[in-house]
Amino acid sequence: MTGRVPPTTIAVGSDYDVVIGSGVLGGVADLLGPDVARVLVVHPPTLPELTARVAAGLEARGVVVHLAEVPDAEAAKTATVVAELWGQLGRAGFTRTDAVVGVGGGTVTDLAGFVAASWLRGVRVVQVPTTLLGMVDAAVGGKTGINTAEGKNLVGAFHPPAGVLCDVDVLETLPQADLAAGLAEVVKCGFIADPVILELVESAVAADPAVARSAANPHLRELIERAVRVKAEVVAADLKESSLREILNYGHTFGHAIEQVERYTWRHGEAISVGMVYVAELARLAGHLTGPDGDALVARHRSVLESLGLPTRYSAGRWDELLTAMRRDKKSRGSTLRFVVLDGLAQPARLVGPDDVLLQAAYGLVSRAGQGRAH
Numbered sequence: 001m002t003g004r005v006p007p008t009t010i011a012v013g014s015d016y017d018v019v020i021g022s023g024v025l026g027g028v029a030d031l032l033g034p035d036v037a038r039v040l041v042v043h044p045p046t047l048p049e050l051t052a053r054v055a056a057g058l059e060a061r062g063v064v065v066h067l068a069e070v071p072d073a074e075a076a077k078t079a080t081v082v083a084e085l086w087g088q089l090g091r092a093g094f095t096r097t098d099a100v101v102g103v104g105g106g107t108v109t110d111l112a113g114f115v116a117a118s119w120l121r122g123v124r125v126v127q128v129p130t131t132l133l134g135m136v137d138a139a140v141g142g143k144t145g146i147n148t149a150e151g152k153n154l155v156g157a158f159h160p161p162a163g164v165l166c167d168v169d170v171l172e173t174l175p176q177a178d179l180a181a182g183l184a185e186v187v188k189c190g191f192i193a194d195p196v197i198l199e200l201v202e203s204a205v206a207a208d209p210a211v212a213r214s215a216a217n218p219h220l221r222e223l224i225e226r227a228v229r230v231k232a233e234v235v236a237a238d239l240k241e242s243s244l245r246e247i248l249n250y251g252h253t254f255g256h257a258i259e260q261v262e263r264y265t266w267r268h269g270e271a272i273s274v275g276m277v278y279v280a281e282l283a284r285l286a287g288h289l290t291g292p293d294g295d296a297l298v299a300r301h302r303s304v305l306e307s308l309g310l311p312t313r314y315s316a317g318r319w320d321e322l323l324t325a326m327r328r329d330k331k332s333r334g335s336t337l338r339f340v341v342l343d344g345l346a347q348p349a350r351l352v353g354p355d356d357v358l359l360q361a362a363y364g365l366v367s368r369a370g371q372g373r374a375h
């Protein structure tokens with residue numbers, strides 16, 4: 001895929017680097033610092049070989065490795081799992097010079113980051129994302145967290161990693177649906193900040209739609225780098241989401257609600273795909289997207305996402321549950337819902353407290369009786 005291309009390093013402000021390339025996994029030990037004696041490697045059950053490679057690399061540098069296998073996917077992001085990992089760290093005597101390494105998709109990097117943020121009030125974490133979504137989004141930016149029964153990512157901390165290593169070779173084994181889910185967050189970066197991303201996706205789809213949705217997408221490396229650059233720039237300016245960072249949450253108010261209502265049986269990127277179409281429709285109804293250009297931009301959301309095999313519709317008849325979940329969105333202020341919308345391509349804005357009639361009308365435009373993930 002990207003075999004001979006040298007690694008690219010993208011700095012997140014002056015805090016840490018995201019390294020993207022082929023065979024970059026060996027860099028984990030260098031990011032942990034000279035004092036580290038113990039490392040907890042948090043990993044899913046699906047990646048035994050990759051985990052063993054990371055562990056062997058650390059052991060070769062004299063580090064004592066403790067492996068923590070956690071449940072796959074969203075089941076990892078629970079208080080129960082966090083408490084188990086705290087127990088493991090305590091029994092092994094982890095001190096402030098020791099560290100956590102997250103090897104896995106976004107669920108693992110969110111969990112590992114939160115465990116590192118909370119242990120002894122903060123130890124070093126190095127993130128080794130193994131999904132496209134983890135590389136372009138979850139592992140970058142220091143947002144860590146877990147879910148509670150009441151909603152998505154309701155408990156967490158801002159805890160930037162010491163570094164992020166994105167080894168693009170590992171994407172070869174990623175299931176196609178997970179690759180496409182990662183592309184949803186890449187496309188998000190295209191709509192909020194970097195339209196070249198959309199052009200690259202559209203040209204790959206025009207050449208071969210099946211290839212465009214796979215790790216063989218000829219633009220994949222550039223897409224990863226562009227999405228990471230968008231995120232790095234935003235996060236460097238506003239780590240704690242006082243304002244600008246909210247744009248990375250485009251499509252997430254409705255998307256997170258779908259995830260919760262569906263009890264996390266939808267992939268995050270799939271839910272965010274529908275969420276982006278929802279908020280594009282809402283922006284049009286609320287007068288943020290107007291005229292033929294506005295119509296075309298809403299249509300482009302559907303065409304790009306559907307061309308990648310991503311869902312753009314959600315079942316009808318779930319409005320009350322969705323609204324309850326949306327009210328717990330972190331962008332809400334009191335009982336006022338706030339959405340990231342577009343005033344145009346790469347022109348993010350905020351929609352504050354839209355009328356319930358508009359909210360529900362936008363739902364009508366993305367829902368169809370009896371349809372779940374179908375387009």
Ligand SMILES: NC(=O)c1ccc[n+]([C@@H]2O[C@H](COP(=O)([O-])OP(=O)(O)OC[C@H]3O[C@@H](n4cnc5c(N)ncnc54)[C@H](O)[C@@H]3O)[C@@H](O)[C@H]2O)c1
Pocket residue numbers: 044045046047072073074077104105106107108110130131132133134137138139140141142143144153170171172173174175178181182185267268269
């Ligand atoms: N912190 C943030 O800023 C941020 C940003 C975006 C998303 N997220 C979170 O990320 C999570 C979604 O992450 P995800 O899409 O990576 O899902 P995931 O972590 O569930 O991984 C998807 C699936 O791929 C498998 N997998 C991982 N790497 C693989 C590989 N190389 N080969 C084969 N299989 C592999 C996993 O075992 C899992 O079954 C959500 O919880 C979301 O909330 C966080």
Ligand SMILES: O=C(O)C(=O)C[C@@H](O)[C@H](O)[C@H](O)COP(=O)(O)O
Pocket residue numbers: 137141143152153185241245246248249250252330
């Ligand atoms: O980094 C951010 O900020 C984001 O919002 C990126 C999102 O893609 C990501 O899903 C994030 O975890 C959502 O955060 P939340 O604050 O809405 O839980």
Ligand SMILES: [Zn+2]
Pocket residue numbers: 137185252268272
């Ligand atoms: Zn997301």
